[in-house]
Amino acid sequence: MIRVTDHIAIDEAELEESFVRAGGPGGQNVNKVATAVQLRFDARGSRSLPNDVAIRLMRIAGARLTTEGVVVITAQRFRTQERNRAEARERLFEMIREAAVRPTPRVKTRPTLASKKRRVEAKKRRSTVKSLRQGRPEE
Numbered sequence: 001m002i003r004v005t006d007h008i009a010i011d012e013a014e015l016e017e018s019f020v021r022a023g024g025p026g027g028q029n030v031n032k033v034a035t036a037v038q039l040r041f042d043a044r045g046s047r048s049l050p051n052d053v054a055i056r057l058m059r060i061a062g063a064r065l066t067t068e069g070v071v072v073i074t075a076q077r078f079r080t081q082e083r084n085r086a087e088a089r090e091r092l093f094e095m096i097r098e099a100a101v102r103p104t105p106r107v108k109t110r111p112t113l114a115s116k117k118r119r120v121e122a123k124k125r126r127s128t129v130k131s132l133r134q135g136r137p138e139e
Helices: 027-031 051-064 081-100 113-133
Strands: 015-020 036-042 070-075
Touching (some): 051 070, 070 081
Antiparallel strands (some): 015 036, 036 070
C-alpha cells in the first residue's frame, strides 16, 4: 500500500505501468530504449478512494481521463525509466491530494439595504451628469 494522505492509501496493484519509447533527450538511446512511462489508474473502479474523492479526481484529471474513468499520466522528461516512473507516480499522488481536499461551500450573502441605496443614488447622479451633457437643439 502506498500512503498518499493520512486517510488515503492506494494498493500497488491498482497502478498499471507500461514503458514506451520517448522523444526528447537521450541521443541514439531514444530509438532503442523504452524510457517513457505511461501510468494508468482506474479512478472510477478504485476501492482505495472514497467516492467523493474519486469524483473530484476525475474532474481534476480533465483530458487525462479516458471514457472508462481511467487516469492516464505520461512521463518522459528524464532519460531513465526509474526517474520517469517516480515522476508519473508523484504527479498522480499530487492530483489525489488535491482531490482529497473538500471545497468549502459558498455562503450566499445579500447586499445590505444601505448598499442598494448607495448604488441607486450613484446611478441617479451619473444619469444626471450624462443628461446635462446632452446638447440642446437650437431653435
